[in-house]
Amino acid sequence: MAATNIDPRRHSAQRRLSRVPDGLESWDEIAGRLRGRPPVVLLDYDGTLAPICDDPAKATMPVRTREVLQTLVRHCAVAVLSGRDLQDVRHRIRVDGLWYAGSHGFELVGPGNVSVVHEAAERALPDLDEAERRLSCELEPVAGALVDRKRFALAVHYRNVRPDAVDHVISVVHRIGDEMPTLRATHGRRVVELLPNIDWNKGRALRLVLDRLNAQDAMPVFAGDDYTDEDALHEIHDDGIGIVVRSAEHGDRLTWAHYSVEDPLALGGLLARIASLVRTWSGRQP
Numbered sequence: 001m002a003a004t005n006i007d008p009r010r011h012s013a014q015r016r017l018s019r020v021p022d023g024l025e026s027w028d029e030i031a032g033r034l035r036g037r038p039p040v041v042l043l044d045y046d047g048t049l050a051p052i053c054d055d056p057a058k059a060t061m062p063v064r065t066r067e068v069l070q071t072l073v074r075h076c077a078v079a080v081l082s083g084r085d086l087q088d089v090r091h092r093i094r095v096d097g098l099w100y101a102g103s104h105g106f107e108l109v110g111p112g113n114v115s116v117v118h119e120a121a122e123r124a125l126p127d128l129d130e131a132e133r134r135l136s137c138e139l140e141p142v143a144g145a146l147v148d149r150k151r152f153a154l155a156v157h158y159r160n161v162r163p164d165a166v167d168h169v170i171s172v173v174h175r176i177g178d179e180m181p182t183l184r185a186t187h188g189r190r191v192v193e194l195l196p197n198i199d200w201n202k203g204r205a206l207r208l209v210l211d212r213l214n215a216q217d218a219m220p221v222f223a224g225d226d227y228t229d230e231d232a233l234h235e236i237h238d239d240g241i242g243i244v245v246r247s248a249e250h251g252d253r254l255t256w257a258h259y260s261v262e263d264p265l266a267l268g269g270l271l272a273r274i275a276s277l278v279r280t281w282s283g284r285q286p
């Protein structure tokens with residue numbers, strides 16, 4: 001299962017979540033790293049901007065975080081890289097001027113009507129349709145299982161499934177995915193997903209955004225909470241600031257992040273400090 005791009009030779013640079021310093025406590029160090037290098041801020045949505053909840057349709061970002069994004073985007077480039085469908089994540093964030101990537105980066109839109117769709121991923125669409133049909137049918141009897149179709153991904157949520165039925169749900173998704181060579185499986189927070197079997201992920205989408213912005217001198221700052229975010233954290237590991245949002249759900253896993261924050265609210269606080277810093281540089285305009 002080719003879920004990530006990560007080069008195993010560099011695994012020694014990963015750390016356990018419990019050993020990653022807190023970003024708010026390390027603020028002076030972060031501010032020092034940003035000095036002279038304006039940030040490009042790239043963010044995951046679920047579990048990062050918005051707290052995790054039982055119903056994916058009800059995940060919302062705190063009002064204060066939206067205000068911070070509105071301030072940030074006036075002073076630096078901001079992108080949201082989500083596993084959600086592109087239209088869904090745009091609708092949830094509702095801030096103009098941002099880059100938005102949906103389906104884990106297989107489609108993106110940016111300011112000035114920029115639109116990028118991964119062409120090869122379109123070849124997986126018939127199999128995604130077929131997998132959606134079969135999974136909806138096979139998992140219909142499983143209470144709490146939720147099949148969530150995005151344009152270039154198919155998530156099966158098991159957060160509300162009885163613990164003794166979870167393995168069954170996961171194995172059904174893998175069996176159907178294995179029968180379709182155009183698809184591959186990935187895992188997230190109480191979710192298993194089928195994606196186009198292409199060497200593409202949030203790390204590659206992040207690099208695409210930086211390239212399009214011509215942002216070689218900028219400091220990429222990425223924040224995420226989940227396994228799929230590790231590709232983006234890995235991508236900027238040597239030349240950026242990676243932040244992981246901690247969660248008990250993952251245990252003491254390995255991460256490429258440089259700093260951590262306790263939860264989405266704390267991340268909002270850290271983003272507010274970054275916003276305040278970049279505002280100062282541009283003469284304190286709102």
Ligand SMILES: O=P(O)(O)OC[C@H]1O[C@H](O[C@H]2O[C@H](CO)[C@@H](O)[C@H](O)[C@H]2O)[C@H](O)[C@@H](O)[C@@H]1O
Pocket residue numbers: 044045046047048051052053054055056057059081082083084085148150155157159188189190191226228
């Ligand atoms: O990359 P993200 O923006 O973090 O999207 C990843 C998945 O997030 C959503 O599911 C997760 O959040 C739900 C709401 O809190 C939660 O109920 C679920 O258990 C989590 O897995 C979203 O629904 C998925 O489509 C995304 O792929």
